[in-house]
Amino acid sequence: MSGIAAKKGYFIIREHQCFPWYDASEFRHIGSVEGGTVFEQTVKVSDDEGYLSNIRRVKIILDETTRDGDSEIFILTNLPTKVANALVVAQIYRKRWTIETLFQILTEIFNCEIKTLGYPKAAMFAFCVALVSYNILSVVLAALRSIHGIKKIEQEVSSYYLADEIRGTYRGMMIAIPPKEWKIFAKMNLIELTNILRDLAARVNLVVFASHPRAPKKTRRALKRTRPSRRPHVSTAKILSQK
Template sequence: MKQPNREGDREIFILTNLPFEVANAILIAQMYRKRWKLETLFQVLTENLCCQINTLGYPKAALFTFCIALVAYNVLSTVQAALRSVYGSQKIEAEVSSYYLADEIKGTYRGMMIAISPDEWCVFQNMTFTELSQTLKHLAGLVKLRTFRRHPRDPKKPRPKLTYLKSKPHVSTFKILNQKKLQNNTP
């Protein structure tokens, strides 16, 4: 690969049972990379935007919830794109948490709907694409990135090996049950 993936790998091995007539190796590799973009999207939808409801009794409600989460993802992606244009793609990808951004959008939206009248939003409706992108860049420049800093987990520490104490030996329940069976079976 020209660019390493997020784990730093430049080579990946893909096994497939597709015949060459259907797809060659380059096409399969390109599709595989796109797949991971979709996997990441669905992870963000599931974890940050709560796109899955627990009940299976209302499939229309589940579909509606998923669609609302997709719309929310578009809002989140727009905010991230504005931040990337101001601060750089690498900084945003490495340091900014989509969870904290989604949480901020959710909380701020409630307040904006109370404090700002619907007439105030019309200015955005009449903007050209260039005007809107400049406005978003300006607003992105005002964002304090440390508020949305990722908190990656530390690597898992290996579990300490259990030590055997002669004063408190471990007794296997399996062995005790087998001994009881043998005692009960002998006349």
């Protein structure tokens, strides 16, 4: 963070437990955003280079705990209050999750980083193709959300299964449907195309694309190993050598 400030840049970063701040002011209630209540305070940090001194510390008390069980999160920023108040900082930070989800889909579903592509231009081209594919998937998901609801699509539909379905049927579809049949979509305006997508989305069987979220990991108790007193362990190699 000191390096960012040294370059006259700004940051919005989640606080970790080891962050060395001191001399904090009292929390001030700022307001509420989607998902929680926002408070703010000012803290001092020890910076040997002298680029950081007082920074803003934003606390969000969440309406629902995170998947890690956190009921509140803390965000650090050096943005001036007149540029972004605590509510804006909290909203900006929430968008971080959408960006992380995007890169997770690019990496795991669209394989945007092909290790065998050693040439920078080839690697960049593959990454751009993955981005275009993500845009197409986003349009499909938007059409589904407009018909079936945002919550149902975000919580119950798997982007992996959707992409796998497109990947599996694309070649056969392009053979079965001649290129001239696709030109009709190029002639549509935005409203017409939207209506077509909504009509198609209403016919989708969502059960086929149901996601299967992983259950929480169970903590395993460390078992203390004890050696049997009556039957001690004997090396098989030692017995064979004696025979």
